[in-house]
Each structure stands twice: as C-alpha cells, then as structure tokens.
Amino acid sequence: METLKGIIAEHPFFAGLDDSFTNLLVSCASNVRFKAGTYILKEGDAANTFYLIREGKVAVEVLAPQRKPIIVSTLGVGEILGWSWLMQPFQWKFHAHAVDDIRAIALDGKCLRTKCDQDHDLGYEILKRFARIMEQRLEATRLQLLDVYGAGR
Amino acid sequence: MATAAICDPMLPQPYAVREVVKETPDTFTLSVKPENAVNKTAFQPGQFSMLWVFGIGELPISISGNPELHDRLVYTVRSVGQATHALVNLRAGDGLGVRGPFGVGWPAEAARGRDIIVVAGGIGLAPLRPLIYQVLHNRKDYGRLVILYGGRSPRDLLYRKELAAWARNRETQVLVTVDYGGLGWRGHVGVVTTLFKYTRLQPARSVAMVCGPEIMMRFVVGELETQGISQSDIYLSMERNMKCAVGFCGHCQYGPHFICKDGPVFQCQALRKLLEKYEI
Numbered sequence: 001m002e003t004l005k006g007i008i009a010e011h012p013f014f015a016g017l018d019d020s021f022t023n024l025l026v027s028c029a030s031n032v033r034f035k036a037g038t039y040i041l042k043e044g045d046a047a048n049t050f051y052l053i054r055e056g057k058v059a060v061e062v063l064a065p066q067r068k069p070i071i072v073s074t075l076g077v078g079e080i081l082g083w084s085w086l087m088q089p090f091q092w093k094f095h096a097h098a099v100d101d102i103r104a105i106a107l108d109g110k111c112l113r114t115k116c117d118q119d120h121d122l123g124y125e126i127l128k129r130f131a132r133i134m135e136q137r138l139e140a141t142r143l144q145l146l147d148v149y150g151a152g153r
Numbered sequence: 154m155a156t157a158a159i160c161d162p163m164l165p166q167p168y169a170v171r172e173v174v175k176e177t178p179d180t181f182t183l184s185v186k187p188e189n190a191v192n193k194t195a196f197q198p199g200q201f202s203m204l205w206v207f208g209i210g211e212l213p214i215s216i217s218g219n220p221e222l223h224d225r226l227v228y229t230v231r232s233v234g235q236a237t238h239a240l241v242n243l244r245a246g247d248g249l250g251v252r253g254p255f256g257v258g259w260p261a262e263a264a265r266g267r268d269i270i271v272v273a274g275g276i277g278l279a280p281l282r283p284l285i286y287q288v289l290h291n292r293k294d295y296g297r298l299v300i301l302y303g304g305r306s307p308r309d310l311l312y313r314k315e316l317a318a319w320a321r322n323r324e325t326q327v328l329v330t331v332d333y334g335g336l337g338w339r340g341h342v343g344v345v346t347t348l349f350k351y352t353r354l355q356p357a358r359s360v361a362m363v364c365g366p367e368i369m370m371r372f373v374v375g376e377l378e379t380q381g382i383s384q385s386d387i388y389l390s391m392e393r394n395m396k397c398a399v400g401f402c403g404h405c406q407y408g409p410h411f412i413c414k415d416g417p418v419f420q421c422q423a424l425r426k427l428l429e430k431y432e433i
Contacts, residue, residue, distance in 0.1 A: 060374055068335060071333070071334035076341070078350065149309065
C-alpha cells in the first residue's frame, strides 16, 4: 500500500529531498480527489494549499470581463498546482479546474509556512524548488506571449 | 528536346489540382496530379516544390503528403498573401506548374533503428507529416515515435483526425498543446516545450526532427539538449524565400548556407549559432 510519505518522496517536485524533510511534509499532507469539471481554486480566495498532481489534468484559467474564460496553461501528472500560499497576501491569482478526475496530494500551506519558519533549511529547499518551477513557467509564458504561430510560418 | 526540358529544374511541369481541403480557417491542403506520365511524384520527406500559379507567381511549398502514394503530390498552404491566396483558391481540374522536388530532406534512412522525436509548431507539422507516414509505414524499422505538436489555438491545429489516428499506433506517443485554449478544449495548454515532461525519452537512441517558427525551434533545441539529445541528433527545417530553388540566385542564403540546396533540413550544429543571431 502506498503511504503518503512514499507518494511525496516519489513525486518529481520533491525528488531527492532529505528524508527528515519529507517526514515534516507528511504531517501537512492529505490525499484529495476532484471530479472533472470542478474548481480546485478560484481567484481571490485564500491560498492555503498546494497540490502535487498524481493523476489527471488541471487547467489554469483567466477570467476577463465580457470574454469567455481563457485557459492559459494545463498541469498534469508530476506537476504542482499553486504557489500563492507561499507569498503575501496568500490569495489565488487564477482559477483552476479539473479537466479530468484528479488525484492529488494537498499540502497545507499554513502548516508548511510554520515549518519553514521554524526550520530554514527546509524553507530554503522548498523555495529553491518553487523558484525552479516559477522560472520554467515564466520562460514558457514569455514564449507564449510571442504568439509565434500568429504570423509568418 | 522533350526529355531535356523535363530534366531542367528551372522549367515548371504541368500538374492539375485533384482537390483542395480546408484544414483550418486559413490553411488548406492541396493535392495535385501530374498532367503527363513523365512528371515525377517521388520525393524525400522534408523536400519542397516550387508551385507556379499562372499569372500570379511562384512559391516554395513543403511537400506534406504520403511518400508511398505515387499518383499525387500534396502541399499544405497557409493563405497569407496574394500568391498563396490564389493557390488555395484553385479548384479541382485547374492547372498549375510544379518544379522540384528540391532540397535535402529528413534523415529518415539514417534514423532507422532509432527512436524518432518529432517536434512541430503551427504549419511546421506539414513538412514533418511525410516523415511520420514513412515511419508508420515502416514501423518495425524504427523505435518509438514521439510526436509533440503545438499550435496557437484548437482551431489552428492541422490534421486533427490524423493526430488521433497516429496515437493509436504501437510505440507511438502523440501530445498536442495549444497556446490558448477555450473551456471546450480538454488537451494541453502551453508552449510545445512544456510537453517534454510527459515523455520518457531515451536520448542515446533518439533522433529529433523539428520544424516551426525559428524562435520556437531555438527553445526546442535547448529543451532537447536538456533532455540529453546531442546537436548531431537534432535536425531542423528552415524556411526562407526560395526563388530559383537550386542554389543559383542567393535569395535564400542563410549565413554560409543556401536553404534551398543545402537544406531545408539541416543538422542542428550547422545552425545553432545562426539561430541566436538577431538578424542575418
């Protein structure tokens, strides 16, 4: 039977994390499921969780007045959803809904923030991993902004 | 003399339109057949032809059809100007001139026995489609086939039915993404490089073939290198305004290369530095 610790340790986001840190994360973690079509988070709501996606696909969407919602990225197995829990004012900036049925590990952001404040080595490890994700997504967004398929070839 | 004239690469040969199929709001696939038995339909995946619309002009267009079908040549054309607009508005039975095929294609023969990674953006899937046909037709001769395709939006994706059909082949993974998706789109959203995380590539046995906007190819090359694929195993198809198509006129010169004659498909290491230049 898969344990929470095993699932967290094997998730790509936490690959190579020190065992003692993984133990700390387990105390903030829980298994969650979302049915396809349900909203996992909504813009403006309090951001106190992030998710390790284990199964299914999540769509991150932007709402603009008088326009249909636009999906700006999708996240799948092995990826994480949500980093607003990490920074003030701890509010979601986007909507995210389950495209498929989702299985994920939810990590309690308040719990994790407390542990990171108490153990800065853990905090540094977590921040490094989120910084890498942010860099990758920023680069992808910049390329997306170029609208490379819109003109020329 | 008729034979000499047919061998002249500068002389367009008469072909007739078989059909024109609308792929997306601005992109069409044109199938043509030779008007006489001497005219060729054989080509290497990745090669291009010069298509002459009578009274309008001549255009370089990649061949996008199946190399196993010998009664036709197929081209996928995005209607962006006067000549391409005229081309896609041809009707069945209309005549046009065809020169070619020209250029260096994908290294399909050299890649036998290896995994094939196809990365395409937008209409860049068109020159790669003959390669995909060839790999699928000779499935046992190749390892895994991974197709990563990115488009602007769901309605801009080419060959959607074929993409679904290709994914049903053994040892074939097809991942499609769009830059912007509506709520009805259930596929991936994000640039094509974001698809690599859903693949399990074996770099040492993989050959990557890439075609799309140059900026996209630059990022894709970076991602392929991150995945461990060496520049000598990455091939790119370039597009320039070809005129003579045989390396005489210099219109398509790109650094030390003539795209028409030395390409359009190049090994990545021949282009890597050029791709980073602002202007060339």
